[in-house]
Amino acid sequence: xxxxxxxxKRPELRLLLDQGFPKPPGFNLALVDRTVEAVHxxxxxxxxxxxxxxxxxxxxxxxxxxxHALVARDRAQLDQTLEMYVLSRLPGFAVxxxxxxxxxxxxxxxxxxxxxxxxxxxISQRGAKAILxxxxxxxxxxxLNPVDTIGTDxxxxxxxxxxxxxxxxAEIESWLDNQGLDRSDFAPLLGARRQ
Numbered sequence: 001x002x003x004x005x006x007x008x009k010r011p012e013l014r015l016l017l018d019q020g021f022p023k024p025p026g027f028n029l030a031l032v033d034r035t036v037e038a039v040h041x042x043x044x045x046x047x048x049x050x051x052x053x054x055x056x057x058x059x060x061x062x063x064x065x066x067x068h069a070l071v072a073r074d075r076a077q078l079d080q081t082l083e084m085y086v087l088s089r090l091p092g093f094a095v096x097x098x099x100x101x102x103x104x105x106x107x108x109x110x111x112x113x114x115x116x117x118x119x120x121x122x123i124s125q126r127g128a129k130a131i132l133x134x135x136x137x138x139x140x141x142x143x144l145n146p147v148d149t150i151g152t153d154x155x156x157x158x159x160x161x162x163x164x165x166x167x168x169x170a171e172i173e174s175w176l177d178n179q180g181l182d183r184s185d186f187a188p189l190l191g192a193r194r195q
Contacts, residue, residue: 011037013120015096016062018072019049022105033116039067056086059093068123069094069131071112075101078130092126100135107136 012035017023019041029038041058042049044065048058055077062070075097077083087095096119102108111133112119122131154164169190176183183190 011035013037013069013116013123014067015039016041016044016058016065016067016070018058018070018074020073021071022108024105024109027109032113035120036116038071054082055080056083059083059086059090059095063090063093068092069096069119071096073097073101073108075099075132078132084130087130092123094123094129094131096131096133098135099132102136111136 015036015038017038017040021040023040029036045061047053048061055072055074059070070093072095078095078097087093096112098108098111102111115133119131122129150164150168151161154161157164172186172189173183176186
């Protein structure tokens with residue numbers, strides 16, 4: 001008796017990637033998240049990507065093909081009454097774009113991947129919507145100077161910065177000695193130079 005292999009599970013989230021969205025060679029989203037399927041517009045329907053098709057028609061065709069969202073680089077379409085009217089008539093379908101224009105394939109894919117869990121959650125709430133991803137930037141609050149941590153530790157323990165550094169160097173030297181490693185190979189790490 002022949003055995004049948006189980007049918008592949010339908011992805012939880014199907015994304016249509018708009019024309020111009022980066023298509024890195026060899027990248028397979030299924031290797032990162034099997035619950036998401038991403039299809040480029042040109043692979044879905046070449047006519048939609050080569051003709052001057054209005055955005056609203058792409059929404060319509062994508063929703064009819066059971067995509068959950070269109071990932072677009074053009075935020076301006078969210079200011080168009082016609083597009084927003086059609087989007088409002090497509091329950092369970094969303095447009096995903098960036099609050100500020102991003103023209104970097106690594107940032108675009110990175111942001112999309114980073115926000116996939118939130119995108120799934122929002123889309124599962126079943127309503128027509130537009131999702132604006134934040135601009136991928138590092139704010140001052142996202143930056144940490146390691147010397148500040150040394151200073152905080154020293155202050156909390158009531159010792160000087162130099163004392164904290166000496167203790168850390170001694171700990172490193174002890175570990176190197178226990179491992180039988182030559183300290184001279186680690187001179188830049190052990191030097192008394194201030195950071």
